[in-house]
Amino acid sequence: MSSNQYTRERKEDKPVLAICYDFDKTLSPDDMQAQGYIQSVGYDVGEFWTESNGLASQNDMDQNLAYMLLMKKKAAGKLVFTRENLENYGAKVSLFPGVEDWFERIRTYGAEHGVIVEHYIISSGLKEMIEGTSVAKNGAFKRIYASSFYYDSDGVAEWPAQVVNYTNKTQFLFRIEKGVLDINDPGVNDSFAPDEIRVPFRNMVYIGDSDTDIPCMKLVNTYGGHSIGVYSAVTHDKAKVYKMMRDNRIRYYAMADYSDGAELDELIKAIIDRTAKNEALESKFFDCKNEQIRVDRQNSDDQKEKIELLIELESSRSFASTHATIEKMRRIETWTQEEREAIFEIALSNSQVRYIIGDLDVKMFYLGLLRNCQSLSEKAMEVNAMLEG
Incomplete structure (x- = not known):
């Protein structure tokens, strides 16, 4: 498929702040599979994950592929493993306080302060279950990047379509950065000028809860963005965020309470405020930089014109062409010492110039150079003597 068949996001007139979230234990208190699905296939939650991780270990298998396979296998004879059923289980997933109205509330705050806020999920959990949540159905997310299944014509899962693990999560940050959101679009590898980047990393926030988020957190931090560790609003256990802070994986941490006025709410609003001010400065920087580039290009064009005129004057074989060239050279305000020396040399070596150096236009041009x-160099003094003679 050619790149022009993909829909890509373009740079906005206003700054865009991309807030990226893990899902399990970041927006929800527990793993999504553990909130109804595992129990429905007759498993204890702990036993399911022990078997899943064992399957991965014994077969040199990605842990996410292992849990997806086990989910499908254990559904046999108990429920039809369809997209619809997975979405129904997703609808039962509980969310941390404030999550229900968080996304629209933060978007609104951003809009009021001149910042476009976009929310993205980057999760190893199941896309279908996330899509079944109330917030997803209400349009909370610009994109959901998560593991998912391929389904047959009856909607029954047959094979993994996408697997997201903690290392390949980072690719989605680059897609968001460049506005190349389709997972198959090779344009993510294209080079973009700094002022063409849709969401620079400095305008990214990554919110997560554990080691599986570290690659994304580190990448965002490295390039000037904001990584936030959240700890459970149920257990209040801060051990993981302390470790991430100690290891310089995150810049901030807060309780996973998304309510209006909570610590996390105030932190994100402060980041939005900072983004608005910082992007005004960045815009000014790029205006200055682009003007400088235009001037440099113009100077480069002027230099080319000078070289062409020097060649034209040196090769002149008639008085008429000499006068025409001198007329063009008089329009140029600045000549370097090296260029002046070349022009003096032409006056001494080209008879067409030497014979008419006393003509008003030619004389005024050379007097200006002197x-x-x-x-005065030796050549300049010779030309000066010719003019005085």
Whole structure:
């Protein structure tokens, strides 16, 4: 498939702040599979994960592929393993306080302060279950990047379609950065000028709860963004966020309470405020930088014109062409010492120039060059003598 068949996001007139979330234990108190599905196939939650991790270990298998396979196998004879059923289980997933109205509330705050806020899920959990949650159904997320299944014509899962683990999570940050959101779009590898980046890393927030989020957290931190560790609003256990802070994986931590006025709410609003001010400065920087580039390019064009005129004057074989070239050269305000020396040499070596150096236009041009010399070289003194003679 060619790249022009993908829909890509373009750079906005306003700054975009991308807030990226893990799901399990970041937006929800527990693993999504443990909130109804595992129990429905007759398993204890702990036993399910022990068997799943053992399957991965014994077969040199990705742990996410292992749990997806086990979910499908254990459904046999108990429920039809369809997208619809997975979404129904997702609808039962509980969320931390404040999550229900968080996404629209933060978007609104951003809009009021001149910042477009977009919410993204980057999770090793199941996309179908996340899509079944009330917040997803209400349009909370710009994109959900998560593990998912391929389904047959009856909607029954047959094979993993996408597997997201803690290391390949980072690719989605680059997709968000460049506005290349389709997971198959190779444009994520394209080079973008700094002022063409849709969401620079400094305008990214990554919110997670554990070691599986570290690659994303580290990447966001490294490039000037904001990584936030959250700890459970149920247990209040801060051990993981302390470790992530100690290891420089996160810049901030807060309780996973998304209520209006809670610590996390105030932190995100402060980041939005900072983004608005910082992007105004960045915009000014790029204006200055682009002006400088335009001037440099213009100077480069001027330099090319000078070289062409020097060649034209040196090769002139008639008085008419010499006068025409001198007329063009008089329009140029600045000549370097090296260029002046070349022009003096032409006056001495080209008879067409030497014979008419006393003509008003040619004389005025050479007198102007002489006036701009801090000291007269041997060639300059010879030309000066010709003008005085």
